[in-house]
Amino acid sequence: MKNEVERSALMVDLYELTMAAGYFHHNYNPTVTFELFSRYLPENRNYLIVAGIEEAIEFIGNLSFSKDEIKYLKSLKVMKNVKPEFFEYLAKFSFSGNVYAVNEGEIIFANEPILQVQAPLIEAQILETYLLSVINLQTMIASKSSRIVNAANSDGKLRGVMEFGSRRAHGPEAGVYAARAAYIAGCVGTSNVLAGYKFGIPVYGTAAHSWTLAFDSELEAFKKYSEVFPDSSIYLIDTFDTLEGAKHATQTGFNFNGVRIDSGDLELQSKKVRKILDDNGFKNSKIILSGDLNEYKIDKLVKNKTPVDSFGVGTQLATSADAPSLPVVYKLVEVKKGNDRIFRAKTSPHKIMYPGRKQVFRVINNGRFEKDTVDLAEENKSVKGKKLLHQWMLNGKQVKDYPSLENIKTYVNENLKLLPRNLLDIYNKVEYKVEFSGRLNSLLKNIQRQHN
């Protein structure tokens, strides 16, 4: 199931292609390294869970321009002085470089490289827009989901979080990938059937208010549902009056799985509904809460001992509503000139970054992350720790297999156990220690001096 909008080589900002044409014109195509990283963490994020690596590698490995796409590019006024050979080059384009990236599901922090492209300048340049787009979306959603899942289990009781946000995700494709990222990060599944079909993610669903409204009474609607789904009925009980709805649920003659409450004072109603269910002999029927939930509302519900078995979370998860983008960038950090490495970095005062292709070394002590050191990628005996960046592509060929989605999910879960506990605080900004090595600081100073 190929997604042609997604995979089109034209999914770039125009300037990537004008720059490519410019480099081609000047026959200037040295091997360079670009790094993709998040400049800082949004206010309500203490860590990021990386997702989107598989989509990124797939795109790089399959990038090509169709005849129609090239014809369109030639027709643009801005391209009128560009030599025909450039378009012939695009027609034969295939990626020939190296790609390094962290594992999908890795926990990372501000300014740590997530993905690196080491390739001829033209090839590396035209990947920028797409790579930022997929890593931004999935990493943002995975990171938001992790907070929500943590809140749902903050008292040590396991409560599933189901991703219900497809209708408010930013379009159909964003809905599918949000479901994937949410699942990686700890959600038990999604309502999005296409995500189930495409990725094998468990799919969940109850019924909508329209089911109840389509019949002459709520009780009739519940009965009719259980006649078809006797083992998996979750009644949505807030169409008219939640407590009446709970009573109707107990009157269907079916041993229903649970009820969902989607509006009103969820804490108060859950407590009353639990009592109605228990008093009528439905102690095993579960309560599912939904309705514009986020990590704060869930944390409060859990802290106040609301009887709830699982949560359906939609809009705020699938749009990462409090931080609907990450400040991810894709920056040139070095250029190869003959046998020399020329280190590069922007030095405009508001946007400091370090030059050179890097590695992140993570020290884990007593079962917890202690600190990360970022250094040049080349071996340096004095820096200790687990290396986070791995080679995914060599000379245009993939050299590392994609882990299964289940393996990624397990990796996230294991990694989260190693995260310092204070970083799980959803209310306060807590900084994890990330050091940039002496070598990197010297290189940066050299570049700054050069430009003063």
Place this chain on the structure above:
Amino acid sequence: MKNEVERSALMVDLYELTMAAGYFHHNYNPTVTFELFSRYLPENRNYLIVAGIEEAIEFIGNLSFSKDEIKYLKSLKVMKNVKPEFFEYLAKFSFSGNVYAVNEGEIIFANEPILQVQAPLIEAQILETYLLSVINLQTMIASKSSRIVNAANSDGKLRGVMEFGSRRAHGPEAGVYAARAAYIAGCVGTSNVLAGYKFGIPVYGTAAHSWTLAFDSELEAFKKYSEVFPDSSIYLIDTFDTLEGAKHATQTGFNFNGVRIDSGDLELQSKKVRKILDDNGFKNSKIILSGDLNEYKIDKLVKNKTPVDSFGVGTQLATSADAPSLPVVYKLVEVKKGNDRIFRAKTSPHKIMYPGRKQVFRVINNGRFEKDTVDLAEENKSVKGKKLLHQWMLNGKQVKDYPSLENIKTYVNENLKLLPRNLLDIYNKVEYKVEFSGRLNSLLKNIQRQHN
């Protein structure tokens, strides 16, 4: 260029399909009407510009289930008691109903129907997730873009706004549709080449910091750019030092089109850069500003008489960052029973809605919208005004042509001239007068009475 993720019939929440299976099981498939509307306007929005109608109609007209999709659905545990005939029904599915919607580009307000589906219940139900998804995304971006464009021209001077947000939009597809919505709503174009290719939207671009960093000096980088693009060079001048960058721009020997500043104090730097350009004989070279802009920053720049010719706006536009979703819903409002219309509405106290298929009547007086009246769709001589909802599909066939993107853009522009001026206020919430008719209020009271 079909987009299979986008167009898949499985782009639904699971409950749409379990409800469909349930209705099928009970042989309960009356003609119903669902209405799609926004429950309220987000805090920083005084009006919405509807976009996404074409994508919605296309989806409805082409919806079908492939063999593999049906095989997957059959394999789901929840479907185990569903009769095989239901899957045969899906295999032959095609939409047979009526669709009514406003014009693409229409200005609408809270609770006014945007789109209505009048069809057999099963058909209408399974459209929900997709319709919400595309209308939410494009309407949200069009509405945000309109505020930004208004701010850019608030002193009466025309300044173009270019949509630059593909890298932070929620995935590649969202980037393309954000570009479309932004263009409809008044942006002059986009950086997204795929949006140019697919929709014919003008594409714009300058160069990135990486262009400057790839060469040995900024001056060399600028010269090299103009050698390839002599008629369309915009130099990005903030890689190292903006004022030095402006000086370098004047030293290339080329008559460059303009400069772009992407960081720092944009107002202060623009004023200094303008002087450098003017003093060196480049009075016609334009200044383009970018860097996390939104309507508030742009309004301040314009009010402070910053010399600026156009804006590139990315993240905050393409994610509608301050309101990254709209509270759009898709609700059952009536059911046909024999020759009777049974009016339906949810009455849970926090989410009031009106029953019945409706029409919006807009009164325009002295060149301005005066008020809207929402009434039942059926003719009522006592209600005056321009009808906003039109029939797009009849018995499954499209009966209204898509206007061209240029026509939609013109329609938006003409309509905005009729909008009361106080609704253009980007700082204050201003309510437009929308009345619900006596007939609708009676119907609602009847339903509320029934459930008390």
